[in-house]
Amino acid sequence: MEPASRTGASRDERVDRAKELASHLALNHVTAIALTWVDNAGITRVKTVPTIRLPDVTAWGVGMSPVFDVFLVDDSITTSPDAGGPVGDLRLYPDLDRLTVLSAHHGWAWAPVDRLTQEGDPYPACQRGFARRMAAAATERGLSFQFAFEVEWFVGDDAVDDPLGIEPATTGPAYGMSRITEVADYAHEVLEALQTQGVPVEQFHPEYAPGQLEISVAATDPVAAADRLVLVRETIRAVSHAFGLRASFAPMVQAGSVGNGPHLHFSARAEGRNLFAGGDGPHGLTARGQSMLAEIVARMRALCAISAPSVASYLRLMPQRWAAPYQCWGRENREAGLRLVTGTRGLEDAAANAEIKCVDGSANPYLVIGAVLALALEGVDAGRILPPEVTVDPASLPEDRQPPRLPLSLPESVACLEEDEVLRNALGEALFGAFVAVRRGEAALFSTSTAEEVVAATRWRY
Incomplete structure (x- = not known):
């Protein structure tokens, strides 16, 4: 199943755009991209990828555990009926419209992510997805x-x-x-x-x-x-x-x-x-x-x-x-x-x-x-x-x-x-x-x- 897209573009169209952006970033000596989400404790969490991997990440996402939804502010972990423990995986998809070269982080760019299931469906506990739905x-x-x-x-x-x-x-x-x-x-x-x-x-x-x-x-x-x-x-x-x-x-x-x-x-x-x-x-x-x-x-x-x-x-x-x-x-x-x-x-x-x-x-x-x-x-x-x-x-x-x-x-x-x-x-x-x-x-x-x-x-x- 195709992952959800804010722009409605197909996977191939998004990948083509990601290739152009990755080339532009490389010319500007950007070697890595920070992909962030904010958890229920209010902490901004991150996974990073080399710039060259942006097209692949745009197509298929980056893996992460749903356990982050029950991290506390001190990084201890609780549980809820739908989250907690070592089982399960999600995919992080960067929002290319928000991709930004970071002026204060030399060699870095940044993009917020949408969290989807491995099947490409919206993840119901995604905080950014909640704001988008509303x-x-x-x-x-x-x-x-x-x-x-x-x-x-x-x-x-x-x-x-x-x-x-x-x-x-x-x-x-x-x-x-x-x-x-x-x-x-x-x-x-x-x-x-x-x-x-x-x-x-x-x-x-x-x-x-x-x-x-x-x-x-x-x-x-x-x-x-x-x-x-x-x-x-x-x-x-x-x-x-x-x-x-x-x-x-x-x-x-x-x-x-x-x-x-x-x-x-x-x-x-x-x-x-x-x-x-x-x-x-x-x-x-x-x-x-x-x-x-x-x-x-x-x-x-x-x-x-x-x-x-x-x-x-x-x-x-x-x-x-x-x-x-x-x-x-x-x-x-x-x-x-x-x-x-x-x-x-x-x-x-x-x-x-x-x-x-x-x-x-x-x-x-x-x-x-x-x-x-x-x-x-x-x-x-x-x-x-x-x-x-x-x-x-x-x-x-x-x-x-x-x-x-x-x-x-x-x-x-x-x-x-x-x-x-x-x-x-x-x-x-x-x-x-x-x-x-x-x-x-x-x-x-x-x-x-x-x-x-x-x-x-x-x-x-x-």
């Missing part, structure tokens, strides 16, 4: 989505005299220009590498915590947005290594401080119209746009298991740290789980979008995007109305008027996910079972650990 379902409904992750990270290293501490590469004031001065050459290399790789950067700035930086990239289609996040992170990691530094995208890098949150922005259009602008609803939301966002807010506690899926996530989701630990929404409210961004007056149709803030660096971007799409599709024509807007810091309200808190722990969020039929059905039993097994395995792994121990154990894993 994107295709949106297209069938006449909807067009654009997504973009913000990318926050810590750059520095372990503290020499403290086994649980860190040494940031920047120590100037939060958002201060002095931080740019401290890492100007490093930042230049990051930005230049991304530009060379065709990643459109919209903003770059130092963030709040020492050593914390942020890049915002342009929005693109759903699957490409997740691919782009993987590429950006690995580029930053490579540049950091070249400067003798380490990069961490973990939810928390220092217990008790603020964490990293690759907040997710998205917009939705139908018949050329932005569903988040020009309507009669709150702040210009159309009826379909409001219903879509209301569905997401209503199911945000279950979504947290996917968007904030690690034990460390719940060390970050604290009030008054701009981590948005509340199940509510508000226009430009950065402590609300969903922030409505209307854009500058006159640019609403182009700029209006929603930001899901309860997302962190331990999340699998394909699962997050697929889950958001599933909820958006569930709600778009359901006639839902948003709850009352929260226009202040939720923590400043009297306790009896505060919106509900998002889950306070990983087991709590997983329990919410298990009860949510929409997300469970969208994921499918194989992917759902493996994902929940990993989440429960990690909860057990750190059940007796202190916050400091959790942070130290996961700091450099993401």
Whole structure:
């Protein structure tokens, strides 16, 4: 059976294209290609092949075990009803449309993969396949989505005299220009590498915590947005290594401080119209746009298991740290789980979008995007109305008027996910079972650990 193709091209046509690409790569002294996927622990895993093998890999894939679906963050292995153990095999097929020469990895190229069975059928637990299915379902409904992750990270290293501490590469004031001065050459290399790789950067700035930086990239289609996040992170990691530094995208890098949150922005259009602008609803939301966002807010506690899926996530989701630990929404409210961004007056149709803030660096971007799409599709024509807007810091309200808190722990969020039929059905039993097994395995792994121990154990894993 022919393996599935995003473009619909035949195997022979794909192989011919792979031969052309391999020749081009060889002329540019690219000797190897990294083929990546992101597992249920949120770790980017890889297999690599010599460039000369790209045509063969495009035709027949690269073998891998399905056991990776039940790897935990520390590389220990659990089991689920459909994954675990030494038996079975899958095939990794590179997406040639995403093939990129890596500027910061000399002699390397990169491509994300789709995971198929040995018979060439879609593998039901493939996270990228899940995002693709949801994107295709949106297209069938006449909807067009654009997504973009913000990318926050810590750059520095372990503290020499403290086994649980860190040494940031920047120590100037939060958002201060002095931080740019401290890492100007490093930042230049990051930005230049991304530009060379065709990643459109919209903003770059130092963030709040020492050593914390942020890049915002342009929005693109759903699957490409997740691919782009993987590429950006690995580029930053490579540049950091070249400067003798380490990069961490973990939810928390220092217990008790603020964490990293690759907040997710998205917009939705139908018949050329932005569903988040020009309507009669709150702040210009159309009826379909409001219903879509209301569905997401209503199911945000279950979504947290996917968007904030690690034990460390719940060390970050604290009030008054701009981590948005509340199940509510508000226009430009950065402590609300969903922030409505209307854009500058006159640019609403182009700029209006929603930001899901309860997302962190331990999340699998394909699962997050697929889950958001599933909820958006569930709600778009359901006639839902948003709850009352929260226009202040939720923590400043009297306790009896505060919106509900998002889950306070990983087991709590997983329990919410298990009860949510929409997300469970969208994921499918194989992917759902493996994902929940990993989440429960990690909860057990750190059940007796202190916050400091959790942070130290996961700091450099993401």
